[in-house]
Structures are given as C-alpha cells and as structure tokens.
Amino acid sequence: SQTIHQWPATLVQPVGSPLSLECTVEGTSNPNLYWYRQAAGRGLQLLFYSVGIGQISSEVPQNLSASRPQDRQFILSSKKLLLSDSGFYLCAWVPGQGVTGELFFGEGSRLTVL
Amino acid sequence: AQSVSQHNHHVILSEAASLELGCNYSYGGTVNLFWYVQYPGQHLQLLLKYFSGDPLVKGIKGFEAEFIKSKFSFNLRKPSVQWSDTAEYFCAVNFMDTGRRALTFGSGTRLQVQP
Numbered sequence: 258s259q260t261i262h263q264w265p266a267t268l269v270q271p272v273g274s275p276l277s278l279e280c281t282v283e284g285t286s287n288p289n290l291y292w293y294r295q296a297a298g299r300g301l302q303l304l305f306y307s308v309g310i311g312q313i314s315s316e317v318p319q320n321l322s323a324s325r326p327q328d329r330q331f332i333l334s335s336k337k338l339l340l341s342d343s344g345f346y347l348c349a350w351v352p353g354q355g356v357t358g359e360l361f362f363g364e365g366s367r368l369t370v371l
Numbered sequence: 372a373q374s375v376s377q378h379n380h381h382v383i384l385s386e387a388a389s390l391e392l393g394c395n396y397s398y399g400g401t402v403n404l405f406w407y408v409q410y411p412g413q414h415l416q417l418l419l420k421y422f423s424g425d426p427l428v429k430g431i432k433g434f435e436a437e438f439i440k441s442k443f444s445f446n447l448r449k450p451s452v453q454w455s456d457t458a459e460y461f462c463a464v465n466f467m468d469t470g471r472r473a474l475t476f477g478s479g480t481r482l483q484v485q486p
Contacts (some may be wrong), residue, residue, distance in 0.1 A: 289472060291473060293476075298380060298478060298479070299478055299479075300377075300461060300476045300477050300478035300479045301461065301463075301476035301479075302476075303473050303474075303475070303476075306472065306473045308472060316473075347414075347415065351472075358403050358405075358465030358467075358472070358473070358474050359403075359405065359417065359420060360405075360407075360415075360463075360474055362407075362414050362415040362416070363414065364414045365414060
C-alpha cells in the first residue's frame, strides 16, 4: 500500500533562518506531488506541484521554493524565513496516471517562525 | 480565475440536527468535486467525491453531497449529526480542462456538534 511521510512534524525557527521540509511517498511510482499551506480561516493554499523529477510549478510568488530531486521525494525550502511563513504545511500525492485529482495527504508539518 | 467558495465558516449544531454545508465554484467547464474532512488532530481524509453520473453521491459516515451543475454547487449534507462529526470540512474542485493538475480548496467550514 502507498504511504506518505512528512518531517519534521513540528518546527520552530527564528526569522531569517533557512527551512527544509521533506516529503516522501512509498509504494508508488511517478506520483504527482503537492505542497499546500493551511492557514486558519483560509483553507488550503496550493504552493507548488510537481509532475516529475525536476519539474516544479509554482502557484504563488513568495519566499519559498520546492525541489524534486527523486521520483518520490518533494522538498519545501526557504533561504530566509519570514514571520508570515508560519503555518501548517501539507504534502500530498496523486497517482501519476490519475486524472481525477483525488489527493492523499500526509500528516503535515507545523512551522512557527518567531 | 477559477475559485471555490464555502459560505459557512463556523457552524454549531446539536446532536441529531441536520447539516448542510454550502460549496460553490466559478467555472463553466468540466469539474471533479470532493469533500475532505479533518478531525481534530488528524490528517485530511476524503469524505466523498463526484466525477460523473448520478449527481447525488454518498460518502463515508452517512454523508452525501449533491452536484447541481446549473448552480455550480456541491453541497454536503447529513440528516443527523453526531458529536464525532466535529471537524473541519473542505470542499475541493479539480477544474478539468484548464491544464492545472491540482485541486482548488475552499476556505473550510468548522463544524462543532454539541452533545
């Protein structure tokens, strides 16, 4: 069966420090991978998605970047965190051939920037 | 641009009351529709989905939703809620003909069921 792992689960970082959140999917090949951010009262905002290694689509210009160095690995990064980067970050995947769009979510990473 | 709207941000009900949560989207093309639920302390999980066919779809835990194409709506319903239904509910839409291979989510509705 397929599983998705995110880490770290919780992170407290000072403003201006770097960030790296990692997501790995197991049990599938060539998934589409996604990073969403969940903020209270604002739902889920799509940050990045990837349909293959090295292929990144960015939804909003911001302080974050994403990379996909391997087929089942998706990394969210920042060189210098801002207070506004605080939030709950969710990684999700879809089978590569799936056209319906049904997402499977990880358990999330809560980032607090102080 | 395509968007998804959930009009109820916070709903408080007593057990056994009926529930209806609204979801509307703005797009004239083909859509796939989803409701996700997030119970306290748990990850997002799929409640139900619509791709095609019968516009009334049934999901887990007694939930159902009706797709009304003419109203661009996909409202979630449950005849009698339980305390365990306390959670946040998200409507999501896949706008199929746009080339964008990602779901667009509404802002969510927090449901609180009082015993």
